[in-house]
Amino acid sequence: MNQLQQIIKLVSILLAMMFFAPQVDAGSDTKRVLMVLSGYGQEQGKLTPGYEFDEFAKAYQIFSDNHISIDIASPQGGKVVADEFDPQKPYNATVLADKGAMAKLDNTLATGDVNAKDYQGIFIVGGKGAMFDLPKDVALQQLIKEIYQHQGGVAAVCHGPAALVNVKLDNGRYLVADKAINGFTNQEERLFGKKWVNDFEFMLQDKLQQRGGKFQSSPLMLSHVAVDGQLITGQNPTSTVAVATELVKQLGLTPVESEQYDEDVTMTLIAQFLAGNDEALAQVAAMPEQLPLVGMYGFYYNKVAEQPQQQQHALALMRTAQQALNNPVLDMQIAKTQHKLGFEQEAKATLTQLLSAKPDYQPALDMLKTNY
Incomplete structure (x- = not known):
């Protein structure tokens, strides 16, 4: 083969590489994120709370879709246990089928063995277990501090911000001081955390505020993400996708379009309503x-609604689902709300309809007798 033929062949190879090589975000393969999970959960009997698999799965998928390398750590390392979850949900099913992800969950890195310099970002998953072991993990505090001070992204969702409450920077100030911060609210805790809240050493919202954080939030269980420079925090499980996406942006990447899950779409529509x-x-x-x-x-929104407009919104949501659910407890809540708002004919009609299906339902009989 003469020199000209060799040149032609080389040019052909280069052209093939240019036009047919897979499209990868420039530098995306160098990005690396550490996901941190509580190791507090127990395998037998679910005697202690663990991490939220839903939150882990949604965030893991976001990072994977954006070609980010993912490591998983917990305070003690090894296998970690999630709280009960629905394996049929699409995001959970996807991760459960990912052998690489499951192998990492079965053998998490110990936070004390991790080198902060290896990561451009850290994502702390929530779950009630995070309130017990993450705030006390000195090695995790050091990781968070070093990643943050090396201009890395620090993200946490739901109870995950519990890992931030004792993190101090080299200047002696708490990481969250004077920063927009977010996490599971006191209101959400009192409604949905009754099983474990009395065992907590602190309420997350209170502690973040005590540390100087500028706490912000949205209504009950709606997505809310607080972004303050490199610090990204989300209020509850509904916020997971948005928090993970913000961390992708903080890493300097343009996020790929991610799948929109029906429950997240529903919560977005509720927020808009x-x-x-x-x-x-x-x-x-x-x-x-x-x-x-x-x-x-x-x-649940009706339980915390204070203004008539909020109560009307709660009523509209309950009425939208009333026929499909056919639940007497919901029907009673609807009747009580109608009565509170002065919609007496509607309240009486709701009770009458309920009693036509359940003639002996005592709460409805009592309300009808007392008020009508």
Whole structure:
């Protein structure tokens, strides 16, 4: 083969590499994130709370889709135990089928054995277990401090910010001091954390505020992400995808379009409805498989609603799901809310309809006798 033929062949190879090589975000293969999970959960009997698998799965998928290298750590290392979760949910099923991810969960790195210089970001998963072991993990505090001070991204969701409350920077100040911060709220804890809240050493919102954080939040269980420079925190499980996506951005990458899960779409529509968009309620009403979530949200939102408009919003959400759920407890909550708002005919009609199906339902009989 003469020299000209060799040149032609080389040019052909280079052209093939240019046009047919897979498209990869420049430098994305160099990005590395450490995901941290509570190791507090126990395998037998679920005697202690662990980490939230839903949050882990959603965030893991975001990082994986963006070609970010992922390591998983816990305070003691080894296998970690999640709280009960639905393995049929699409994001959970995807991660459960990922042999690499599951192998890492079965043998997490110990935080004391991890080198902060290997990572451009850290993501702390929530779950009630995070309130017990993560705030006391001195090695984790050092990791968070070093990653932050080397301009890395620090992200945490739900109870994950518990890992931040004792982190001090080299200047002696708490990491969260004077920063926009977010996490599971006192209100959410009192409604959904009753099983373990009395065992906590502190309430997360209170502690973050005591450390000087500028706590911000959205209504009950709606997505809220606080971004303050390199610090990214999310309020609850609904915030997981948004927190992980913000960390991808902080790493200097343009996030790929991620799958939108039905429950997250539903919560977004509920947020839009509560903000005054009535069309959003019609949209969510057209998603029959999501009506149980709509009804449940309306039920709990009503428990914390203080203003008449909030109570009306709660009522509208409960009414949207009423027929599909056919639940007497929900029906009673609807009747009580209608009565509180002065909608007496509607309240009486709700009770009458309930009693037509359950003639001996005592709460409905008592309310009807007392008020009508």
